[in-house]
Amino acid sequence: MSKTASAMETLILHLTKLPSVGRKTAERLAFHLLRAPKEDALALAEAIRAMRERIRRCSICGNITEDDPCLICRDERRRSDVVCVVEDPMDIVAFEKSEAFEGVYHVLDGCLSPLQGITASDLRIDSLEKRAREGSVQEIILATNPSVEGEATALYLSRLLEPHVKKITRIGLGVPMGGSLEYADARTLKKALEGRTKVE
Amino acid sequence: MLLRELRARRFRNLREIDLRFPDGPVLFWGDNAQGKTNLLEAIYFLATGRSFRSRNDRECVAWDAPPDEAASVAGQIERADARREIRVVLYQGEKRLFLDGKPLARLAELFGELNAVLFTPADLQIIQGGPSARRRFLDLELSQISPAYLAALQRYNQALRHRNALLRGGRPLERIALDLAPYEAIMAEAAGEILRHRAAALEDLGRRAARAHAEFGAGERLEISYRHFMRNDGADAREDVVEKYRSRLEADRADDLRQGATRSGPHRDDFLLTLDGRSAQDFASQGQQRSCALALRIAEVGLMEARRGEAPLLLLDDVGSELDAGRRTD
Ligand SMILES: [Zn+2]
Numbered sequence: 410m411s412k413t414a415s416a417m418e419t420l421i422l423h424l425t426k427l428p429s430v431g432r433k434t435a436e437r438l439a440f441h442l443l444r445a446p447k448e449d450a451l452a453l454a455e456a457i458r459a460m461r462e463r464i465r466r467c468s469i470c471g472n473i474t475e476d477d478p479c480l481i482c483r484d485e486r487r488r489s490d491v492v493c494v495v496e497d498p499m500d501i502v503a504f505e506k507s508e509a510f511e512g513v514y515h516v517l518d519g520c521l522s523p524l525q526g527i528t529a530s531d532l533r534i535d536s537l538e539k540r541a542r543e544g545s546v547q548e549i550i551l552a553t554n555p556s557v558e559g560e561a562t563a564l565y566l567s568r569l570l571e572p573h574v575k576k577i578t579r580i581g582l583g584v585p586m587g588g589s590l591e592y593a594d595a596r597t598l599k600k601a602l603e604g605r606t607k608v609e
Numbered sequence: 610m611l612l613r614e615l616r617a618r619r620f621r622n623l624r625e626i627d628l629r630f631p632d633g634p635v636l637f638w639g640d641n642a643q644g645k646t647n648l649l650e651a652i653y654f655l656a657t658g659r660s661f662r663s664r665n666d667r668e669c670v671a672w673d674a675p676p677d678e679a680a681s682v683a684g685q686i687e688r689a690d691a692r693r694e695i696r697v698v699l700y701q702g703e704k705r706l707f708l709d710g711k712p713l714a715r716l717a718e719l720f721g722e723l724n725a726v727l728f729t730p731a732d733l734q735i736i737q738g739g740p741s742a743r744r745r746f747l748d749l750e751l752s753q754i755s756p757a758y759l760a761a762l763q764r765y766n767q768a769l770r771h772r773n774a775l776l777r778g779g780r781p782l783e784r785i786a787l788d789l790a791p792y793e794a795i796m797a798e799a800a801g802e803i804l805r806h807r808a809a810a811l812e813d814l815g816r817r818a819a820r821a822h823a824e825f826g827a828g829e830r831l832e833i834s835y836r837h838f839m840r841n842d843g844a845d846a847r848e849d850v851v852e853k854y855r856s857r858l859e860a861d862r863a864d865d866l867r868q869g870a871t872r873s874g875p876h877r878d879d880f881l882l883t884l885d886g887r888s889a890q891d892f893a894s895q896g897q898q899r900s901c902a903l904a905l906r907i908a909e910v911g912l913m914e915a916r917r918g919e920a921p922l923l924l925l926d927d928v929g930s931e932l933d934a935g936r937r938t939d
Binding site for chain 2: 521522524529565
């Protein structure tokens, strides 16, 4: 039997499922929410509920959005003929913070990994190929992570898309090797974009 | 490079030890099974983040340690350029590394902080054992002196695992050709780097080992030759093999698919030790083989010192049998 009341215990168990939250942190957070003004605690619960109900995927790029297509895809000032391919919607957040990119995105939802059984059909590659085939895309920038899996995915995509797109580039310079784009700072990403190279 | 302090908790039979070391050599003596080798294993763990005796870290945790208590080793290192504290914690099947109290995200970040060369009676396996024993020797040496080598090796191994997974996936060749190409490109690029490092290191080690061996007073001439993965393709170890190896992988696809494994590459490399031109593995006596192993370790110390600008920490297990090898030439 647990020593904490059951509603409290339930919350603690849910909190421990969050990334980098251990049992101790979960307990601290739960007791914080208990002592905080009731409106604040309920506002958090409501925010989580609203987020889950309203957020969906953009049907063009796969970004997370409330309205479909997303704000980036609808923005007419952006260059819709330059597509930056990323693994994760979180990477878009990082690129947008850098304010260095005026094109649009395409989210793959991961990268190829034969070891984990992740193949091209598990990723949003079909929809990317379709976008490329439509002929209006002038440049594709491959911004997958600099891991072995990210590199392999970039090489795979460059071969796949070569017949349809004039210019295919890979970000490189400045991105920490073996790192994750999520943790790269804005200046690093800006440099990485400027230093993109043609994929051989 | 000096080890100033060593603390171990629940590491094998080292329940709780706190040691401070003076300048100069340190000697431990005692009966068997008291933990002398465990002590060296703990120190070696700080240098390489793993055991030299077992593949499974769990074996290093005291068998009677309660499951919620961690096993740990910590050492104060004194280098010419810095002082460092390295700590390795084994807890519930996980390994955590700390440098000056800060957690390290990857094992690779530990390499080079403490350079150590271990002399053990098991070194005989480098001469007597299969190619994997010699690759292990080479990889541990090079990883400690070159982060670029370690990075290339890890990239190669990861891409190799993906390629093998595709080969074993049960799909026909025409369906996986497009999937194989990226991993082959990554493997080829990394393999070129690995070959360059191994060739240079073996050339250097060969010279140093021959000199050490001659100093033992042994009459035979010790030589080391690199049996690298591209020699059957007529490639020289000094040339750029990236494109050649990529073509080899592509040409091998059908055969590799049948075998369910990648047959050629740095993961199959070997090197040969000869005494007056005859294989030490096949023709030398056990005493001669011990001398070869010892010469190789001495060469390793020399190479490490030359590359790092500082002598590594020497760990000698069972000194008597090791030093004997230097004199025995039967
Ligand atoms: Zn969109």
